[in-house]
Amino acid sequence: MKAYRASLLRFDFDGGALFDEDGLLVVGADSRGRQVVVDAGPWHQVVPRHAGLDAISLPGRILAPGFIDMHIHFPQTDIIGAPADGLLPWLENYTFPAESQFADPAHAAQVAEVFLDELMRNGVTTALTFATSHPSSVEAIFSAAQRRKLRMMAGKVLQDRHSPDGVRDETEQSLIDTEALIRRWHNVDRLGYAITPRFAPTCTDEQLRGAGKLAARYPDTWIHTHVAENEDEVKWVMKLFPKARSYLDVYLGFDLMRERSIYAHCIHFDDDDRRLMRETGAAAAVSPTSNLFLGSGFFDFEGADRIGYRYGLASDVGGGTSFSPFHTMLAAYYVGREGRTKPGLSIPPSQLWWRHTAGAARALGLDGVIGNLQPGCEADFLVLDPKATPLLARKTGRANSLEELLFSLIVLGDDRVIERTVISQAAPSAGGVPKSTPTSRSPDFT
Secondary structure, rough: OEEEEEEEEEEOOOOOEEEEEEEEEEEEEEEOOOOOEEEEEEHHHHHHHOOOOOEEEEEEEEEEOOEEEEEEEHHHHHHOOOOOHHHHHHHHHHHHHHHHHHOOOHHHHHHHHHHHHHHHOOOEEEEEOOOOOOHHHOOOHHHHHHHOEEEEEEEOOOOOOOOOOOOOOOHHHHHHHHHHHHHHHHHHHHHHHEEEEOHHHHOOOOHHHHHHHHHHHHOOOEEEEEOOOOOOHHHHHHHHHHOOOOOHHHHOOOOOOOOOOOOOOOOOOOOHHHHHHHHOEEEEEOOOOHHHHOOOOOHHHHHHHHHHHHHHEEOOOOOOOOOOHHHHHHHHHHHHOOOOOOOOOOOHHHHHHOOOHHHHHHHHHOOOOOOOOOOOEEEOOEEEEEOOOHHHHHHHHHOHHHHHHHHHHHOOOOHHEEEEEEOOOOOOOOOOOOOOOOOOOOOOOO
């Protein structure tokens, strides 16, 4: 076992933040060989339970759960910051040309490495990511994640219409490829497969129906797509599917709403849509930097909480403007405050943090597995430096409460706060090639 003495941030099972200024995190192997949290809490309570334990002391540092990004596009790494007039022109002018390059396995593999480097540098230890319509893109991201022993979910994009040459797939083959990739990668090491229709306008009825059948055949896979992001997109969907009550209802009609169904954006919803999310167990991936950048609208946090469906935070790179969870949490605070198109509210900093860690894990159906530092959770954690910059040091030094401390980090923090990203060192399956990926200046933790 290994132990680390520092300030400690974790969450109770109701989403409340727990903070120990002098904490102890104990990590060890479980019966399956995974590195998990064995014990965590105040130093004076935990240390008597582990006689002879030699703890690594990290004065002035905070240990926190690794962040979870609920919706991101690894093939869009190189188009982050591309200017556009809105979602649909952005897809046409930047996204589809960039994604067409992923037919080349070497290109896909190179971008996958850059993408995972950026995630880890920013403290993101799990992500649910789109690949492209090319099976080689899925092979690339899973191979790279497996070498790093990361918990990642991904899937081949399904898009057999209204898409240009180079990214448009063929209906029957796309479903054959998807099932083959599920069998090859799902539940291998820490990897999970996500059945991934791009969004309803780019999929024929036959392709959506096939995706629904695969989701029923493999019920512990994820479903990952977009819904109700942009008003022009919503209008287009209603022309294509005139019998549907709403955009979200399209997916219900093809059996694509269940536990582990993750819908990015969910902006242009009414209460019937929100109730449908709650009743089916689906969850929203809220992507505030992307929604602000593309002018898509504002997620209604009050409506989601009032109806009571699951949601968590996401970067949506490359529509989103940063890999940093601090930037995402700050943008979510801005979006929550907006009160002209929906009720405005101030989201507590600890709730923002929970929505990007343990709350995101719950939305993904991985509650108690990742996103927290409670006993039994996989030991993906961060070493944070709350004095990483002069202004941040000045601000955090004056914090009078946990909420003030967390908000200082959210507002002023960036990748410089992430001193170390520590990944649970689970033993790889046969064929997995361990790869060392140092992410910081701090001593070796593994």
